Structures are given as C-alpha cells and as structure tokens.
Amino acid sequence: MVTRAQGVWLETHDGRRLIDGNGSWWTNTLGHSHPRLVAALIDQARTLAHCALSSIAHENAALLAKELTETAPAGLTRVHFSDDGSTALEVAIKIAAQYWAQNGHPQRTRFLSLGGGFHGDTIGAMSVSGLEIFKGRYGALLFDCVTLRGDNDAVDERTMLALESALASNDVAAVVIEPLIQGAAGMRIWSTRFLSRIRELVSAAGTLLIADEVFTGLGRTGAMWACDLAGVAPDLLCTAKALGGGMLPFAATLATERIYDGFRGGGSRAERALMHGHTFCGNPLGARVAREVLAVYRDERVLERVAAHSIRIRDAFDALSRVKGVRAVRSLGMVGAADLGDRTDYESELGWEIYRAALRRGACLRPLGNTVYVAPPFLISDEELDRLLRILSDSISEVM
Numbered sequence: 001m002v003t004r005a006q007g008v009w010l011e012t013h014d015g016r017r018l019i020d021g022n023g024s025w026w027t028n029t030l031g032h033s034h035p036r037l038v039a040a041l042i043d044q045a046r047t048l049a050h051c052a053l054s055s056i057a058h059e060n061a062a063l064l065a066k067e068l069t070e071t072a073p074a075g076l077t078r079v080h081f082s083d084d085g086s087t088a089l090e091v092a093i094k095i096a097a098q099y100w101a102q103n104g105h106p107q108r109t110r111f112l113s114l115g116g117g118f119h120g121d122t123i124g125a126m127s128v129s130g131l132e133i134f135k136g137r138y139g140a141l142l143f144d145c146v147t148l149r150g151d152n153d154a155v156d157e158r159t160m161l162a163l164e165s166a167l168a169s170n171d172v173a174a175v176v177i178e179p180l181i182q183g184a185a186g187m188r189i190w191s192t193r194f195l196s197r198i199r200e201l202v203s204a205a206g207t208l209l210i211a212d213e214v215f216t217g218l219g220r221t222g223a224m225w226a227c228d229l230a231g232v233a234p235d236l237l238c239t240a241k242a243l244g245g246g247m248l249p250f251a252a253t254l255a256t257e258r259i260y261d262g263f264r265g266g267g268s269r270a271e272r273a274l275m276h277g278h279t280f281c282g283n284p285l286g287a288r289v290a291r292e293v294l295a296v297y298r299d300e301r302v303l304e305r306v307a308a309h310s311i312r313i314r315d316a317f318d319a320l321s322r323v324k325g326v327r328a329v330r331s332l333g334m335v336g337a338a339d340l341g342d343r344t345d346y347e348s349e350l351g352w353e354i355y356r357a358a359l360r361r362g363a364c365l366r367p368l369g370n371t372v373y374v375a376p377p378f379l380i381s382d383e384e385l386d387r388l389l390r391i392l393s394d395s396i397s398e399v400m
C-alpha cells in the first residue's frame with residue numbers, strides 16, 4: 001500500500017521506499033508532487049475548480065489549447081479536451097468517421113491499425129487495438145478494424161505492404177498508430193523510417209493518420225512528440241497520461257484546420273457539429289496543471305534531461321543483453337526494455353518474479369508479461385536512475 005510519494009519515490013505503509021520504475025503507469029514525468037504542479041493545483045482549486053466548456057469557456061482551457069498547438073507537430077491547430085487516453089482515442093475515431101460522412105466520402109468507414117497496437121479499454125479504442133489479450137473476450141462488441149501485421153507483430157516491411165494493399169480499397173477512414181513505441185505490447189520500438197513511410201502512404205491514399213501519443217508524447221522518446229523524431233505530422237494526435245502531470249486525468253485530441261472546417265456550417269447549430277461533450281471536458285484544475293506541465297518542460301529543460309538519461313538507459317540495457325536468460329533488449333528516450341525467456345508471453349510469471357525481486361531491493365518494476373522495462377519520471381537524478389538500473393540488473397541476474 002502506497003501512502004505517500006515524492007519525486008521518484010513511493011513510500012509504503014510499512015515504511016519502505018521504492019523507486020517508481022514506471023512513473024505510476026506512465027503518467028508521471030516530472031516526479032510526484034512537483035512543487036510547481038502542487039502550487040498550480042491549489043491556486044486553481046481556490047479560484048475556479050470547475051466550469052462547463054460548452055457555450056461558455058474559461059481562461060486555462062483557451063490558453064492550454066494555444067500552448068499545446070504551439071508545441072505540436074505542424075498543422076495541428078485545433079484541440080478537443082477530454083478525460084483520459086481511451087477517450088482521446090474515441091474522440092479521434094468519431095471525428096474521422098464523421099468528417100468523411102459529412103464531407104462527401106461516406107464510404108470511408110473502415111479503420112486500420114497495427115498489430116501490437118494498444119489504444120485503450122473502451123469499445124472504440126479496443127476495436128482499433130491489435131492486442132488479443134485485451135480485446136479477445138469482448139469480440140462481439142467491437143467494430144471491424146483491419147490489423148496490419150508484420151512478422152511477429154513487428155512494424156516492418158511486411159506491415160508496409162499490408163498497409164499499401166489495405167489502403168487501395170478507398171474505404172479507409174483512418175490509420176491508427178502508436179508512433180515509434182508500442183507501449184502495452186511490451187515496449188516494442190520501431191523505426192522512424194517506417195513512420196515516415198506510413199505518413200506518405202496514408203497521404204497518397206487521401207485518408208487520415210491518427211497518432212496515439214498517449215504514452216510516447218511529452219518527451220518520452222526524446223522529442224516532444226514521437227512524430228517529431230520522424231518529421232511527421234499526423235492529422236489527429238491524442239495525448240493524455242503525462243499531460244495531467246501524474247496528478248489528474250486529463251486528455252486532448254488535436255486536429256488540423258482542414259478537419260475542423262469539416263464540422264462547420266450547416267443549417268442548424270447541431271447539423272455538422274461533433275457530438276461529443278464530456279461533462280468534465282477541459283476541467284480547469286486539469287487544464288491549469290497541464291499548462292504548468294508544459295511550462296516546467298520549458299523552464300527545467302526537461303528534453304535535455306531526457307537526452308542525457310537516454311544514454312544511461314541505453315548503456316544499461318546493452319549490458320543486460322549479455323546476462324543469461326535475456327533474449328532481447330531495446331531502448332529509446334526514457335524507455336528501456338528487456339525480453340526474458342525464449343518467447344513473448346503476456347501470461348508468463350517470469351516478469352512477476354523480477355517484480356518481486358525488485359520490490360525487495362527498493363524499486364517498483366511492473367512487467368508486461370515476460371518483458372521487464374523502465375519508464376521512470378524524467379526528472380529522476382543520475383544517482384536515482386543508476387540505482388534503478390542496478391536494481392533491475394541485479395533482479396534479472398537473481399531470477400534468471
């Protein structure tokens with residue numbers, strides 16, 4: 001039981017201290033209770049804790065929209081706020097479908113996604129996910145989505161061929177991807193070359209690219225957005241997790257001006273509008289904290305810290321590749337992962353053995369099957385990061 005958390009440290013009911021090796025499920029990039037985020041939250045709670053964002057507005061939602069679009073890949077000029085990663089995807093899916101339905105291409109109803117992709121736990125987000133373990137048992141509820149598979153679910157040349165042929169049919173509403181790192185699938189890292197290629201193929205086919213940056217966004221890969229590393233701009237971009245500062249559920253779906261224009265006009269107010277208005281959409285507490293998150297990234301040069309840490313993480317995982325029982329290692333930005341045993345197995349106990357060994361040594365390293373990984377807060381110190389990587393390596397050596 002965690003009773004308190006400060007910086008990268010979780011404190012438990014029995015007085016132990018654990019390094020938060022996965023940043024509390026990928027939400028925490030600036031450390032727990034960062035003083036600036038706490039101060040912003042308290043001040044905002046005293047000033048305006050909630051106000052609807054429908055026919056009325058408030059300053060922090062407006063300014064956050066502006067500040068988000070200024071950091072985003074080129075052309076993403078419009079923002080729809082919501083509450084979590086799954087919802088950010090639902091919104092993107094609904095925008096894509098409605099955009100084509102009311103702009104002269106009603107046949108564009110099909111979604112394509114990548115094998116190994118994870119996009120959330122709600123029905124639409126699950127439908128476009130490519131991980132059977134999470135969606136299999138809800139099959140009857142899901143809409144059809146073509147999953148593009150390479151060899152062993154990797155994003156590779158075969159995936160590109162599958163995409164090319166699927167796009168030829170002219171009925172695709174959008175292609176949904178996790179750019180460069182498929183998080184939930186086991187931190188599968190894929191190349192900027194394929195990301196650029198996907199953008200080209202999707203543009204050539206005249207359809208839309210949805211980049212799910214719920215995990216990869218806000219600096220995880222070393223750039224503000226994973227898409228930036230490939231110089232790619234999607235048509236829709238989803239962000240959540242770290243956007244709420246590891247404190248509050250908060251999400252956004254960014255869109256291009258062209259898509260926004262596709263919802264204007266019509267006879268009545270509602271005729272062409274996007275029918276998606278969450279009760280807590282753009283909540284002032286979340287919006288204020290998210291603005292402070294972006295300000296801290298700027299003031300504390302967070303991306304420079306990521307660049308320095310990423311070298312330490314890469315070196316540590318390269319060294320792990322020589323440990324007995326480690327099948328493969330990889331890293332990018334603030335993420336390092338090692339596959340154990342002789343095949344991928346989400347229900348393997350191996351990862352959980354490492355988890356228990358690491359708990360005894362003072363780190364929380366929740367595995368993804370038999371893949372163990374680190375994705376710590378970016379403002380971890382060099383000493384803390386070395387300690388985390390040492391605990392990981394010692395735990396693997398012990399168990400394997």
Ligand SMILES: *Cc1c(COP(=O)(O)O)cnc(C)c1O
Pocket residue numbers: 084085086087089118119120121178183184212213214215216240241
């Ligand atoms: C976590 C995650 C989601 C879902 O976000 P929730 O906030 O859990 O709904 C969607 N996409 C990706 C890539 C994620 O990592």
